[in-house]
Amino acid sequence: MVLKLYAAPASTASLRVALILHEKEVPFEFHPIYLRNKEQKSADFLEKNPFGQVPYIDDEGFGLYESRAIGRYIALKYAGQGTQGLIPPQSDVEATGIFERAASLEYSQFDAHAIRFIVYERVFHTYTLSAMGVSVDEEAVKYAIDQLSAKLDAYETILSKQAYLAGEAREPATS
Ligand SMILES: N[C@@H](CCC(=O)N[C@@H](CS)C(=O)NCC(=O)O)C(=O)O
Incomplete structure (x- = not known):
């Protein structure tokens, strides 16, 4: 199941996650959230992120919000592919x-x-x-x-x- 990215194109936090997905060569499905229409404050989206903000990912049923946390999760989960060395090994x-x-x-x-x-x-x-x-x-x-x-x-x-x-x-x- 492909990773789903719920995001807004002009959102800097969303672009941060898109950048990491690109670096780690992770295919993803883009689910646009229209901020002007306040879709991020809908009951459905608040279930995903109670702060009502993008981005949010659903990776095979594992949901995560906060762009920097998502970036680290992607770098760790997909360590074996794409750009290497984004995060140093914890042993160092x-x-x-x-x-x-x-x-x-x-x-x-x-x-x-x-x-x-x-x-x-x-x-x-x-x-x-x-x-x-x-x-x-x-x-x-x-x-x-x-x-x-x-x-x-x-x-x-x-x-x-x-x-x-x-x-x-x-x-x-x-x-
Ligand atoms: N600390 C959060 C910030 C997320 C954030 O500020 N998202 C903005 C877009 S860049 C947003 O959803 N704004 C709409 C709102 O707050 O209603 C992250 O890094 O993911």
Whole structure:
């Protein structure tokens, strides 16, 4: 039975799961959930995810919501196929610590500013809220850009010494 992905195409959390499915070469059936029609708040969908949000997967009867948890589940379950090394083996505690740190940084330092305020106000707003007469919260956008700029300075410090946040050290540039 093919894995079912309940998701919305413009949803960043849904795209996160689609990306992992692609990397791990997992075939899936796409079940669109139309957020504008509030399908994510239907009684049927709330049975799947009581928070009423996409994405959600049903993998041979095993249901899971929260995109990052889904991503890790897919990486572990389909470890033998597709892109390798997405998650270090748990037996390597140092690599696991560094991986968890990178995952935490993505959630708390990047996503918190980039998605909630910048992408939401500057991208999603254009398609949905503006038609409803809701104006962009410019103050929130400016605050998020300032916050994110400072975070990106720290990212730059790390990424000038290694290829990825989770490691793979490389030689510093010689010039
Ligand atoms: N932490 C959740 C966030 C899910 C989320 O925010 N989903 C949004 C779309 S990106 C959604 O369903 N919004 C509609 C709503 O909240 O009613 C995850 O990573 O899966």
